[in-house]
Amino acid sequence: MRLNFRPVSAFASKKAKVYLKDKNPEDIKNIAVIRHAAIGDFMNIRPFLIGMREFFPNAKITLSVNSSAVYGLPQDLVDEIHVMDKVCPKDKSKKTGLFYRIRQAKTLKQQDIIFDLTDSTLSLWITFLSGAKLKVGYPYRSIRRYFYDMATLRSEYVLEADSVQHMLNMLGYKNNAPLRYGFEEKYPKNVVNQIVYFAGASANFKCWEQEKFKSLIEKLSDRYPSDKHIILQGVNASEKFLDLYESLKERTNVLLQKAMPLDEAMQFLSNSKCVIANDTGLRNMAIAVENRQ
Template sequence: MKAWVEKGGYLNHTGRRWLSCLHVDNVRRIVVIRQCAFGDMMATRPFLVELRRFFPGAHITLSTISRYQYALPTDLVDAIHVLDTEERSVSGKWSQLKALGEPDVLFDLADTARSRLLTLLTPARVKLGFPYRRSFNRLLFDIGILRSDFHYEAEVLLDFLKIMGHKPQYPLEFAMPRHCRESACRRIVYFPFAAVAEKSLSPDSWCEVIEQAAQRLPQFEHVLLEGHKAEEGGAFLAEVVARHAHVSVQPRLDLEALGHFMAESSVLVSGDTGVRNLALATHTPTLGIFFMTVPFRYWPRYEDCHEAVFHRDGQVPGRMDIIAGLEGLLARLYPPKEIEER
């Protein structure tokens, strides 16, 4: 098999020889290291879908850490390996690090201190990774892929398979409930929370945005979605809800119900959050609000249904910036005549 790379990656002698002799039927055991929270785990799903397509007979193990157990893609892998971050004994840590045995292929999609140690101690036939520091390529990997902050993370992960000549499906397949624009509810969903509070607007700002949207877009329901954490409640919107019959708060949903709820909605308005990544995974239109995170890493461009609001100087977008972005997106996706007919 040809190594489909010119100057965009790293190959040592082992990696080049492995690619030249690669027969997918001979790959029996694969380990994928991905130590990440909800949003990035959502972005991993297309890679796992395509990995199964490319290596249909392989046993796939996903390795993560105990801190990140929410939204694990158990439906796409054969086994889960967990490094317990609370383990204190040396023998216990060593047992966990050596539990993966000797896979044929190892993908490090994490680039953390733990993932690098696990990569180093796991005697796989070939190891692939995309470290930010290229010095780790020579130390740890046989095949290295360039990592970018300017392309959607889920697509960057697929470069590991493109180097083998694989043709991923587009739009990406997440194996999640899928949004259908023609039958979607006339419902705009707002998720005003983030894992780091500084990455989201203030509650007062969200109240202003939702009230303004409710006044300007009365043909839609406006729903604030509560999160799964205790502090991610919608009580702060009570006055706005009292003033508008078409504004409401959706109590927190479990992950399966949330996927269907999102797929049935018209659009999600949110900052850089795991919930927005779930919306991307269901192909639900999104309006992303960015001022800390680089937007391009979480902004798919292979679909016309996603828009990002941000200022070049990094200032926090104002209420009217967000409303203008929302109205523009809705006008493009749901023309007024089409809305009236639904």
């Protein structure tokens, strides 16, 4: 493999160049990907995992995840899951200790290549302890690139599902737009006349004000009277939106939808005409089933 980059745009050590010099993608047998994240981030890495499987056809792919956030993990695109506990499995109020984490990190078998898509202190430790022959990073801060044999910086101005693939591009992978999330068969589109509103977010300060959501739903339910306008509830107590629904329930085309199991929720989003949300998790789920935002 010959590296495809300009020195100012990415980083590769001499060790990386030597390692890759006599390798073809077919020679790579074991790859680990570290992604300790929530569901929206798991959606973002699906095109990367699909591309990786194509580019390294003989590689067994292991995904390292955080046991506190496994909802929506892309199990269908990897061969094995490696789990790290940030909190004690028996007492969720306690964090796990350093030695416990080191022991768990070491259960990841030696890899040909490890991709650190998380860029946290813990993921750096896992990368370091993995003994991988090639360590590839995707850091926020340029100084962090020195922890890896190869690195591409992540950009604030490029879609993350796209920029994460830069690491594969550096190795010679050619991806063609549009992005593929691999849900076409699992959640086939059968668009019905429903517009979905999700007024939640990971923190209250990130939410668009509920009064604004209310006015928006009023205007859109007038504009599209034959569509169902569905306020979608989330799993958290703060995501029930009962006050919002109460103020609109006299409108016969405004409905409240309870939180659904993941597969049902994905199909529901796939079938929706439009999704309006300020939460990146739900937004990435809708994008992954090629919905309109």
